Amino acid sequence: MASVSCKTLGIGLAGFGTVGSGVWNILARNGELITDRTHGSVNLEIRKVIVRDLNKFREADAPDEIFDTDLALLIEDPSIDIVVELIGGTQAAFHLVAAALKAGKPVVTGNKALLAERGKELFALSAEHKTPIHFEAAVAGAIPVIKAVQESFIGNRIESLTGIINGTSNYILQRMTEAGLGYPEALGEAKELGYAEADETLDVNGWDAAHKAILLASLSYGTLINYEDVYVRGIEMVTPLDIRFAKELGYVVKLLSLVRQHEDGSIEIRTQPSFISAKHILASVNGVFNAIAVKGDAAGESLFYGRGAGQEPTGSSVVADLVEAARLMEHGGTHRGFLPAEESPKLMPIEDTATPYYVRFKVTDRPGVIAEIATVLAEAGVGISGTHSPSNPEDPDADFVDMVFLLHKTPFGHLKETLAQVEALDSVTERPVVFRLEKL
Ligand SMILES: NC(=O)C1=CN([C@@H]2O[C@H](COP(=O)(O)OP(=O)(O)OC[C@H]3O[C@@H](n4cnc5c(N)ncnc54)[C@H](O)[C@@H]3O)[C@@H](O)[C@H]2O)C=CC1
Ligand SMILES: N[C@@H](CC=O)C(=O)O
Ligand code: NA
Numbered sequence: 001m002a003s004v005s006c007k008t009l010g011i012g013l014a015g016f017g018t019v020g021s022g023v024w025n026i027l028a029r030n031g032e033l034i035t036d037r038t039h040g041s042v043n044l045e046i047r048k049v050i051v052r053d054l055n056k057f058r059e060a061d062a063p064d065e066i067f068d069t070d071l072a073l074l075i076e077d078p079s080i081d082i083v084v085e086l087i088g089g090t091q092a093a094f095h096l097v098a099a100a101l102k103a104g105k106p107v108v109t110g111n112k113a114l115l116a117e118r119g120k121e122l123f124a125l126s127a128e129h130k131t132p133i134h135f136e137a138a139v140a141g142a143i144p145v146i147k148a149v150q151e152s153f154i155g156n157r158i159e160s161l162t163g164i165i166n167g168t169s170n171y172i173l174q175r176m177t178e179a180g181l182g183y184p185e186a187l188g189e190a191k192e193l194g195y196a197e198a199d200e201t202l203d204v205n206g207w208d209a210a211h212k213a214i215l216l217a218s219l220s221y222g223t224l225i226n227y228e229d230v231y232v233r234g235i236e237m238v239t240p241l242d243i244r245f246a247k248e249l250g251y252v253v254k255l256l257s258l259v260r261q262h263e264d265g266s267i268e269i270r271t272q273p274s275f276i277s278a279k280h281i282l283a284s285v286n287g288v289f290n291a292i293a294v295k296g297d298a299a300g301e302s303l304f305y306g307r308g309a310g311q312e313p314t315g316s317s318v319v320a321d322l323v324e325a326a327r328l329m330e331h332g333g334t335h336r337g338f339l340p341a342e343e344s345p346k347l348m349p350i351e352d353t354a355t356p357y358y359v360r361f362k363v364t365d366r367p368g369v370i371a372e373i374a375t376v377l378a379e380a381g382v383g384i385s386g387t388h389s390p391s392n393p394e395d396p397d398a399d400f401v402d403m404v405f406l407l408h409k410t411p412f413g414h415l416k417e418t419l420a421q422v423e424a425l426d427s428v429t430e431r432p433v434v435f436r437l438e439k440l
Helices: 018-037 092-102 112-128 145-152 167-178 183-192 207-221 240-248 311-331 369-379 412-423
Strands: 008-014 043-050 082-085 107-109 158-164 251-261 267-277 289-296 300-307 354-364 384-388 400-411 433-437
Touching: 008 018, 008 311, 018 043, 018 311, 043 311, 082 092, 082 311, 092 107, 092 112, 107 112, 107 311, 112 207, 145 207, 145 289, 145 300, 158 207, 167 183, 167 240, 167 251, 167 289, 207 251, 207 267, 240 251, 240 354, 240 400, 240 433, 354 369, 354 412, 369 384, 369 400, 369 412, 400 412
Parallel strands: 008 043, 008 082, 082 107, 267 433
Antiparallel strands: 158 251, 158 289, 251 267, 289 300, 354 400, 354 433, 384 400
16 A cells, blocks of 8 residues: 555646557556555546547547547646657657647657657757656667666666667568568558557658667767668568578578667667578567667676567556656656757768678579679679579579679678679679678
């Protein structure tokens, strides 16, 4: 039983979709538990829920009278102490969050797109009005990685963060790999399960993961990274053929996000489908699960693993942030967040980032073709560590054949120039397909 009694804090919830209704359910089920665990100091009550359509059927058992359609009510209503933004997008959400901060109402959000794209303005407002923004749900769903970077690793210089941070694409890749599903069916399942964004292109074009990587990098290096400068590729270009070749070569394809500080201080930050060894621990991160390896100069490497999306896993992080917001309101304390520095850290140009590669060429099936390609590569100083061709081609009599070259570590810019020369050969019939072989 609660031993200390504090005032009940009013929560205003914007959005009652997947995550919003998850938050409702968790608080309905575990609200008293939270009050007990905080010795009576945290009592949370959702007093208003803002939705688009009052008549829409809702599974969560919330009373009709708390629903409304005007976001401004969350700011105007004095019984709302904390604003939870779960509508997504960057327009209405920006106005709501900015207004809440100006009104001195702490914000809890799961909106990585909003913070990655407009965080500079919002964190400046947060600092100006001494009102925090909490966003654990925005990165890797249930995994407390924001807390880890902001608090647990505060005594570390972060050397790198590497991980799988989009549940939808990870789910799709697994279903394509293991169940042999086509891309549209796998995406349909991810939407049905509540993993995908309202605009699912952000999941499959890599931007959702990139937004999260930007937030992690920004926390680690002190200033918000300019999202327009970040290199992003999604899983749309991953074909069943490359998934199969990856398997034959001992790799799996994962949408990998990587943030790394180099010795000259520059930050490498990129999100792209990559080949990783099938034996690496990240290779067994499947379905909606996410994992992030955080490497600090003192702690060494720590791996965080858990559900990266979904109703209650994400709601769990929102609720944890609500408790933190309530504690700060009741007991005071420093607010965590970005340093609103003007300068973005220097990013390493993508052309300078170097890894080994898998390159697949579609070539005319005649003698000498491999030698022609190998000659161009050799003249450019790009070493070949292996080649691969289909162990069981679908049509052995086809005029064209897929030929894979595994290439030694090369700067990406040099690889691109070299591949342009290979593509110009008469025997090469299509643009080469490139994946990084990520040595983790
Ligand atoms: N679904 C997930 O697993 C995760 C989602 N998130 C983030 O949480 C946020 C919410 O995501 P979901 O719940 O999945 O989305 P959702 O699409 O299921 O729910 C959003 C709800 O907000 C409502 N809405 C949109 N604009 C509105 C407005 N102007 N006024 C009132 N209502 C409005 C929509 O009608 C919808 O019901 C997004 O920012 C998303 O990126 C973060 C982590 C995981
Ligand atoms: N759409 C996102 C949801 C969580 O951030 C994902 O699939 O990871
Ligand atoms: Na999280």
